[in-house]
Amino acid sequence: MIKIDHVHFYVEDAKVWRDWFVHHLGFEAVADSISSFHTCTQVVKSGVVCFLLSSPLLPTSPVAKFLHQHPPGVADVAFIIEDVEAAIALAQAHDAEIIQPIQEHQEGHIFLKWGKISAWGGLTHTLIERHCETEEGEMGGNSSFATSSYPFIFPLSSTPSSAITAIDHIVLNVAAGDLERAVAWYEKILDFQPQQVFKIKTDRSALHSRVMVSRNGSVQMPINEPASSNSQIQEFLDVNRGPGIQHIALRTPNLISAIAQFRADGLSLLSVPNSYYSRLKQRQGLPLSHQEIEVIAQQEILVDWQEDAPVEVQNAAPLLLQIFTQPIFNEPTFFFEFIERRSQAQGFGEGNFRALFEAIESEQIKRGTLS
Numbered sequence: 001m002i003k004i005d006h007v008h009f010y011v012e013d014a015k016v017w018r019d020w021f022v023h024h025l026g027f028e029a030v031a032d033s034i035s036s037f038h039t040c041t042q043v044v045k046s047g048v049v050c051f052l053l054s055s056p057l058l059p060t061s062p063v064a065k066f067l068h069q070h071p072p073g074v075a076d077v078a079f080i081i082e083d084v085e086a087a088i089a090l091a092q093a094h095d096a097e098i099i100q101p102i103q104e105h106q107e108g109h110i111f112l113k114w115g116k117i118s119a120w121g122g123l124t125h126t127l128i129e130r131h132c133e134t135e136e137g138e139m140g141g142n143s144s145f146a147t148s149s150y151p152f153i154f155p156l157s158s159t160p161s162s163a164i165t166a167i168d169h170i171v172l173n174v175a176a177g178d179l180e181r182a183v184a185w186y187e188k189i190l191d192f193q194p195q196q197v198f199k200i201k202t203d204r205s206a207l208h209s210r211v212m213v214s215r216n217g218s219v220q221m222p223i224n225e226p227a228s229s230n231s232q233i234q235e236f237l238d239v240n241r242g243p244g245i246q247h248i249a250l251r252t253p254n255l256i257s258a259i260a261q262f263r264a265d266g267l268s269l270l271s272v273p274n275s276y277y278s279r280l281k282q283r284q285g286l287p288l289s290h291q292e293i294e295v296i297a298q299q300e301i302l303v304d305w306q307e308d309a310p311v312e313v314q315n316a317a318p319l320l321l322q323i324f325t326q327p328i329f330n331e332p333t334f335f336f337e338f339i340e341r342r343s344q345a346q347g348f349g350e351g352n353f354r355a356l357f358e359a360i361e362s363e364q365i366k367r368g369t370l371s
Helices: 014-025 062-069 084-093 179-192 232-240 255-264 276-283 292-296 311-316 350-367
Strands: 001-010 028-031 039-046 049-056 071-079 098-107 109-117 124-133 166-173 190-203 206-214 220-226 244-251 302-305 319-324 334-340
Touching: 001 062, 001 124, 001 166, 001 232, 014 028, 014 039, 014 049, 014 334, 028 232, 062 124, 071 244, 084 109, 084 124, 084 179, 166 334, 179 190, 179 206, 179 220, 206 255, 232 350, 244 302, 255 319, 276 292, 276 319
Parallel strands: 001 049, 071 124, 166 220, 244 334
Antiparallel strands: 001 071, 028 039, 039 049, 098 109, 109 124, 166 244, 190 206, 206 220, 302 319, 319 334
């Protein structure tokens, strides 16, 4: 069993970014502050999605050291696992660097055990084994305790009114030639399994991608490498000064209404040309009404589906709706994706993958990094 517990961002001002998530994406602030003497940490939450936001108060803060090497972004992806001692032992057996040896903590009925390993570039993974013993002696997974020393114990219950309900996937960019090594690392260390393969190429640039999925299917982690020297993946690697998390996809049950609200709240999203929707209408087996296509085009949402689905199920064919923000920080590195999966749609559609690639190419041209 493995699932995402939280994602930890290192930023220049945690309170500013706490307010950004609240005002632009409808997150709630969970903890007023769980700061230490050298680091300020804020927690925001939507559904079961929890983000930690840390900024340095002193040069001795690990956040300050990270920001000296990289622009703001994701520093750690934390996973809940069943046996942290076995996981750390496995990581050591495969020569993974142990950043933090196993720690233990108990607070009332809450039992916590965790360690941290190095992944790619500045990225780390915190591995957490957590239980909460109820008065009846049953074990649960929720708690409401957090301090600066133990900043990853907070409520995990879903908020029904949240527009964002889960993390759908997290995308890692690695250097050219490192894709297979990264795939093997996640296979050996975390028991992820390789799924889809993508090779996206336009007249201007290219990338290769492998989708890694945890054995229980709850964690999806596509890994990209540049396949041309001017690829948007290479631009990320250059600006990020090494490998790192390119984007996080947040799942929503109603993407159209969520995006309309996000736009009203001032969120900047990638543009999609009208020609995309002209081509969309010409594709076989379009499982949407003309009216819905018009609303989707108005919000500039990407659509993908299985074209060869049997006629009798085309109206209920698995369907992906996706849209992407502009980079949220000052430099063109990290961005968010929002995704709705209809009719139990699985995996990733090549059409949307290509459309995203082309949309980011357009932004590269505006920045002058792609001729």
